[in-house]
Structure formats: C-alpha cells, structure tokens
C-alpha cells in the first residue's frame with residue numbers, strides 16, 4: 001500500500017515517506033517498507049497468493065466476470081472503501097463473501113479487485 005504517513009520501522013530502522021510503498025498490518029501491528037522485515041515480524045501479505053504478474057491478474061479478471069453472487073456489487077463497493085486501510089480486514093471481507101454464498105477463492109479475487117481500485 002501507499003503510506004499515508006511517513007514512518008520508521010521499529011525493527012530495522014528503515015524509514016518511508018508519505019506516498020511511498022510500504023507494508024502495514026493492524027493486528028498485530030506490523031509496519032515496514034521492507035517486505036522481508038515485515039514478514040519476519042509476522043506481517044501477512046495477501047496479494048502474494050494471487051501473484052504479482054500480469055498473467056495472474058488477467059485470469060483473475062476473467063474469473064470475476066463469472067461471479068454472480070447476490071449483493072456482490074454492494075460488498076465490492078464497501079470493500080473498495082476499506083481495502084487500502086488494513087490488509088487484515090481481508091479476514092472480515094472473506095467471511096462476508098462466504099456468508100453471501102461465495103467461495104474463499106472468489107473472496108480473494110474480489111479483494112484483489114477492490115485493492116486495485118483504490119490505488
């Protein structure tokens with residue numbers, strides 16, 4: 001995510017400025033702009049499982065167009081608003097999608113879409 005504030009990692013001492021890419025997790029609180037450091041502190045990066053290359057993104061979009069769950073537009077709009085706030089919210093997002101009859105994979109793809117929209 002892009003940082004809304006400048007900050008400093010309490011573990012490795014690395015610093016970042018507003019607008020720079022960094023990793024943030026609310027609970028437990030972990031933040032660093034170095035991925036390795038973030039992960040070594042227990043931070044989870046959910047994007048990882050959906051890949052960072054264009055092929056994966058492309059196929060995810062195709063799959064999303066097939067999803068036809070009730071209230072999905074509403075969920076997606078809500079999620080778009082909060083997607084850039086906390087990566088940890090994915091747990092709640094996933095639960096909501098599954099409550100509406102979606103699968104875990106669909107939840108992941110929608111989350112990725114919501115995150116992309118906020119960038």
Ligand SMILES: [Zn+2]
Nearest residue numbers: 009012032037
């Ligand atoms: Zn660090």
